[in-house]
Amino acid sequence: MxxxxxxxxxxxxxxxxxxxxxxxxxxxxxxxxxxxxxxxxxxxxxxxxxxxxxxxxxxxxxxxxxxxxxxxxxxxxxxxxxxxxxxxxxPELLDLLASAETLLAATGNTVALCPTYGTRSRTGAPVDTEDTRR
The missing domain is CATH 1.10.10.10 (Winged helix-like DNA-binding domain superfamily/Winged helix DNA-binding domain)
Known part of the structure; x- marks a missing residue:
């Protein structure tokens, strides 16, 4: 593909x-x-x-x-x-990006810490489960 x-x-x-x-x-x-x-x-x-x-x-x-x-x-x-x-x-794509930025700001690091899709999952670094529960 x-x-x-x-x-x-x-x-x-x-x-x-x-x-x-x-x-x-x-x-x-x-x-x-x-x-x-x-x-x-x-x-x-x-x-x-x-x-x-x-x-x-x-x-x-x-x-x-x-x-x-x-x-x-x-x-x-x-x-x-x-x-x-x-x-x-x-232009709606700009609205989608703005909404995503608002959502990311509101949720803090939760998405980045996601064990499946977060930034650590791509590097192979262990994910601290304490951080994900906040």
């Missing part, structure tokens, strides 16, 4: 199509590189070369993630000569 396919999967057997679409949306934003690209595009359009320089990612990585976001309908490209300027397709 390539990166573009990854943002279109995530369907769970027996769930409604609305739930499947929500899972696909959140999955498309669950990668740190894709989320960084979306956050950068929230400030205005950019070319892949701009994103490479600003985010410090490889060109192939940025291109693959922009393609995924484009395939998911979250990003659109505007060709200008030999260049393509990417931007967010929907």
């Amino acid at each position: 390539n990166q573009s396919d990854a943002c279109l999967t995530g369907s769970v057997a027996g769930t409604s199509s609305n739930l499947d679409a929500a899972v696909a949306l959140f999955h498309s934003l669950s990668d740190s590189a894709r989320l960084a690209i979306v956050r950068r595009l929230a400030d205005g359009e950019a070319r892949v070369v701009d994103l490479v320089g600003e985010l410090g990612l490889a060109q192939s990585t940025v291109s693959a993630h922009v393609a995924c976001l484009r395939d998911c309908g979250l990003v659109i490209g505007r060709p200008e000569g030999r260049q393509v300027f990417y931007s967010l397709t929907r």
Whole structure:
């Protein structure tokens, strides 16, 4: 499965199509590189070369993630000569990001400490269960 396919999967057997679409949306934003690209595009359009320089990612990585976001309908490209300027397709995505930031601020470190999806789960560091109960 390539990166573009990854943002279109995530369907769970027996769930409604609305739930499947929500899972696909959140999955498309669950990668740190894709989320960084979306956050950068929230400030205005950019070319892949701009994103490479600003985010410090490889060109192939940025291109693959922009393609995924484009395939998911979250990003659109505007060709200008030999260049393509990417931007967010929907202003509602900014509202979603703002809501996520509000939720993260309200819950403190609880999400970061999650043993399944938290920051420590990716590093292999043990999770302090005392911290997760607060």
